[in-house]
Amino acid sequence: MTPTEIQHSDLVGTSAEAVRAAIRTASYTGHTAGLAAGKLQCNLAILPEKYALDFLRFCQRNPKPCPIVGVGDSGDPTLPTLGRDIDIRTDVPKYRVFRNGTLREEVTDITDVWTDDLVTVALGCSFTFENALLRNGIPVRHVESGLNVPMFRTNIDLVPAGRFGGQMVVTMRPIPEAQVEQAREISRRFPQAHGAPIAAGDPADIGITDLARPDWGDPVEMKSGEVPVYWACGVTPQNVLLDAGLPICITHSPGHMLISDVAEDAETTILTKT
Amino acid sequence: MTPTEIQHSDLVGTSAEAVRAAIRTASYTGHTAGLAAGKLQCNLAILPEKYALDFLRFCQRNPKPCPIVGVGDSGDPTLPTLGRDIDIRTDVPKYRVFRNGTLREEVTDITDVWTDDLVTVALGCSFTFENALLRNGIPVRHVESGLNVPMFRTNIDLVPAGRFGGQMVVTMRPIPEAQVEQAREISRRFPQAHGAPIAAGDPADIGITDLARPDWGDPVEMKSGEVPVYWACGVTPQNVLLDAGLPICITHSPGHMLISDVAEDAETTILTKT
Numbered sequence: 405m406t407p408t409e410i411q412h413s414d415l416v417g418t419s420a421e422a423v424r425a426a427i428r429t430a431s432y433t434g435h436t437a438g439l440a441a442g443k444l445q446c447n448l449a450i451l452p453e454k455y456a457l458d459f460l461r462f463c464q465r466n467p468k469p470c471p472i473v474g475v476g477d478s479g480d481p482t483l484p485t486l487g488r489d490i491d492i493r494t495d496v497p498k499y500r501v502f503r504n505g506t507l508r509e510e511v512t513d514i515t516d517v518w519t520d521d522l523v524t525v526a527l528g529c530s531f532t533f534e535n536a537l538l539r540n541g542i543p544v545r546h547v548e549s550g551l552n553v554p555m556f557r558t559n560i561d562l563v564p565a566g567r568f569g570g571q572m573v574v575t576m577r578p579i580p581e582a583q584v585e586q587a588r589e590i591s592r593r594f595p596q597a598h599g600a601p602i603a604a605g606d607p608a609d610i611g612i613t614d615l616a617r618p619d620w621g622d623p624v625e626m627k628s629g630e631v632p633v634y635w636a637c638g639v640t641p642q643n644v645l646l647d648a649g650l651p652i653c654i655t656h657s658p659g660h661m662l663i664s665d666v667a668e669d670a671e672t673t674i675l676t677k678t
Numbered sequence: 679m680t681p682t683e684i685q686h687s688d689l690v691g692t693s694a695e696a697v698r699a700a701i702r703t704a705s706y707t708g709h710t711a712g713l714a715a716g717k718l719q720c721n722l723a724i725l726p727e728k729y730a731l732d733f734l735r736f737c738q739r740n741p742k743p744c745p746i747v748g749v750g751d752s753g754d755p756t757l758p759t760l761g762r763d764i765d766i767r768t769d770v771p772k773y774r775v776f777r778n779g780t781l782r783e784e785v786t787d788i789t790d791v792w793t794d795d796l797v798t799v800a801l802g803c804s805f806t807f808e809n810a811l812l813r814n815g816i817p818v819r820h821v822e823s824g825l826n827v828p829m830f831r832t833n834i835d836l837v838p839a840g841r842f843g844g845q846m847v848v849t850m851r852p853i854p855e856a857q858v859e860q861a862r863e864i865s866r867r868f869p870q871a872h873g874a875p876i877a878a879g880d881p882a883d884i885g886i887t888d889l890a891r892p893d894w895g896d897p898v899e900m901k902s903g904e905v906p907v908y909w910a911c912g913v914t915p916q917n918v919l920l921d922a923g924l925p926i927c928i929t930h931s932p933g934h935m936l937i938s939d940v941a942e943d944a945e946t947t948i949l950t951k952t
Contacts, residue, residue: 456731457727457731457734457752457797460738461751464734464746464749466948467946467948475735475738475739478731484837485739563758563948565751592945595869599946671866671874672742673741674739674740674741
């Protein structure tokens, strides 16, 4: 399964194709933060065709947590609008396979699980706007600290569709008060990656009780003069999928994203012919 | 059917709700250009649920001609994310009903045609970026001239999905050469309304033979120093739907759009609770 163990540092600076190739053979099974710089990375949701129309409606109605960047044909493991050689059965470093809403296994290849009625939905991810914040001199605390971003359940209701619904999950990044507006303007330019923050300031306003105790990820330091800023999070659709209790659904493992060939700052998430 | 005949000029300056109310009773059955200023107007495609997943995949893969701004539940004529009181069976001034790819009737109400398996898809329209061009001092010739925008078939292949595919239709606007870049930057800010131009200059480059003979709409004057600039057009999905020969499909009549309550410059096309 793992012919040669490749490290994260070996892949920094290599192309999206090269990273996917290492992932495809399971030579690399780690997280994708900082890899294939400048390319769009994607959250992954694979579900039976029977539920796909409702799930797409759900994502369309909740574009901040669920920005759709690619949808596969039923039973087709390729995603030609996101990358010319993508095979979704092998090209994600780590997958989670759920049955009836319960995690059954975490694997590096879903070839054995794949069936002709599965539909792949790729959703944008926060790496895109974090890179833009960092490029513009805005600190991203969990990146500085080598931690996972803190994620919180909120009381913000999602717009339901079919059996999909619930409350939004957000990420929190402490931003110096003087840079909050700039952070908002920068992230708003990336609607395919959660867009502008959905709130800033008092966590109680959105139903968060304790910023020191995230529901997922790691707590991060809040420095003097910083404001907690909240962005819609890609864990939202994962939660919603689990709550829906589908017979089968497959997601990426947190941080182990699909790397596309689409430029992060492209006007659309559709590869143009070259 | 028409208790009181309301004129376009009577509705200029009134709210989106007031315009929809006049349309709902068929007191107004005219075009919607210039009405409900600042609100997003929408192209309309209504089709059987059986084909909706493929059609949404088609739109996702061709976001410039087919920007999805709202999707209804199957059989549900409301569109709460676009307007709180929308009933899609009555709230468009004029509809075209197609059966097996053939235009059967043009009506002001589709209550009799509506069935429990129909899905409404609302798509963005060029009025949005035209308003922004005009606000920024960029001329829009067909508006100045009181004409319909010229539309052309191109040789640009769409990304297919299921039975949906074909070539892109574009609109053309002559823009002074010095303002082409500004026009591009402005329209790029409206991904929900066709975004940046897909081409500029020689019509032959995209398979257009004669700018004086549009496939739909009116020819417009090209002044000295102006460049023809081409934007993806909402007639594209209409054509694609007709070519697909669905048992039934319903669109708006050209220029007779659905008026939403969503602000044209909102970050998303989803109404937020107020």
